[in-house]
Amino acid sequence: MKYETYMRGIRVEEELPGVGLKRLKKMLKKCRSEPSSHHETAASSSAAGSVRCAGHCSVCDGSFFPSLLGEMSAVVGCFNEKAKKLLELHLASGFKKYAMWFTNRCHKGHGQLIQQGKDLVTYAIINAVAMRKILKKYDKIHYSKQGQEFKAQAQSLHIEILQSPWLSELMAFYMNLRRSKNNEAAMELFGDCTLTFDDDQPTLSCNLFDSMRVDICLTCSICLDTMFDPVALSCGHIFCYLCCCSAASVTIVDGLKSAHHKSKCPLCRQAGVFPNAVRLDELNVLLSYSCPEYWEKRTQLERVESVRLAKERWESQCRAFLGI
Numbered sequence: 001m002k003y004e005t006y007m008r009g010i011r012v013e014e015e016l017p018g019v020g021l022k023r024l025k026k027m028l029k030k031c032r033s034e035p036s037s038h039h040e041t042a043a044s045s046s047a048a049g050s051v052r053c054a055g056h057c058s059v060c061d062g063s064f065f066p067s068l069l070g071e072m073s074a075v076v077g078c079f080n081e082k083a084k085k086l087l088e089l090h091l092a093s094g095f096k097k098y099a100m101w102f103t104n105r106c107h108k109g110h111g112q113l114i115q116q117g118k119d120l121v122t123y124a125i126i127n128a129v130a131m132r133k134i135l136k137k138y139d140k141i142h143y144s145k146q147g148q149e150f151k152a153q154a155q156s157l158h159i160e161i162l163q164s165p166w167l168s169e170l171m172a173f174y175m176n177l178r179r180s181k182n183n184e185a186a187m188e189l190f191g192d193c194t195l196t197f198d199d200d201q202p203t204l205s206c207n208l209f210d211s212m213r214v215d216i217c218l219t220c221s222i223c224l225d226t227m228f229d230p231v232a233l234s235c236g237h238i239f240c241y242l243c244c245c246s247a248a249s250v251t252i253v254d255g256l257k258s259a260h261h262k263s264k265c266p267l268c269r270q271a272g273v274f275p276n277a278v279r280l281d282e283l284n285v286l287l288s289y290s291c292p293e294y295w296e297k298r299t300q301l302e303r304v305e306s307v308r309l310a311k312e313r314w315e316s317q318c319r320a321f322l323g324i
Contacts, residue, residue: 017074019130027064028141065150072159075127083166086116087173087282117170124161165232165280168216171206172282195290202226221267222247228298230280233273235265242302248274252306253313
């Protein structure tokens with residue numbers, strides 16, 4: 001399916017941001033058609049063993065990358081927001097669910113939820129493919145590796161859509177629906193989605209459209225065990241909730257919102273990622289059903305640790321109040 005055809009189809013019902021693939025290709029075509037000194041310099045640099053663009057092209061410096069950066073940010077923001085709303089509706093109960101149905105002016109059954117999840121995943125993957133193709137074309141035209149460097153930069157800026165924690169939540173959402181409802185329609189969401197435990201190392205895997213594969217490791221990098229009560233930091237990395245509290249030097253009583261703005265992610269070392277952390281409830285449900293014995297044992301340990309920390313916090317506040 002061509003990118004423009006797909007985006008034209010989904011925009012019939014709702015205007016969604018996307019990568020301006022056609023416009024970006026025109027930029028590159030114009031750059032290639034103009035015999036400027038930067039192409040000559042790039043060619044000579046390539047012959048000399050250098051792989052970097054000369055940096056004198058207005059397309060490189062002023063139009064192409066800033067435009068692509070803005071479009072990717074809009075796509076990821078849209079995907080995250082819609083995935084969050086969909087999953088909130090699925091997990092809501094009681095009055096909250098009825099209120100959300102009333103707000104959305106429709107009653108969304110499992111079939112509609114599955115279709116929305118499928119549409120969201122398709123939207124994410126096709127934009128990810130479009131980004132990779134245009135960056136590959138850029139490198140081919142400019143005899144450079146700046147396209148690949150930009151891709152790495154996009155990952156560090158958390159606008160690489162395949163790194164979004166909401167993608168793992170959608171995968172868990174699909175598997176939970178398949179388990180709870182035994183619904184054949186759910187099989188259409190992903191071609192092949194599995195949770196495997198190789199040497200006790202859990203991995204959430206998915207083949208997407210026979211062209212891309214996503215593997216998400218569900219081992220916490222702090223405790224080196226299967227994630228328990230997983231949370232995603234604003235940088236996109238996922239850890240156990242208790243491990244996050246420990247890394248942020250806060251108690252579970254205070255929560256991650258009380259973390260200092262200079263506290264850094266244990267993996268990427270980005271600061272200020274704890275206050276906006278998100279609980280991954282669908283992933284939590286999936287793991288609890290997939291490894292019940294481990295989950296029960298970990299629940300007991302976490303409960304004991306929570307009581308201990310709460311007791312220490314209470315005693316500390318009492319001593320402070322009494323001036324001891």
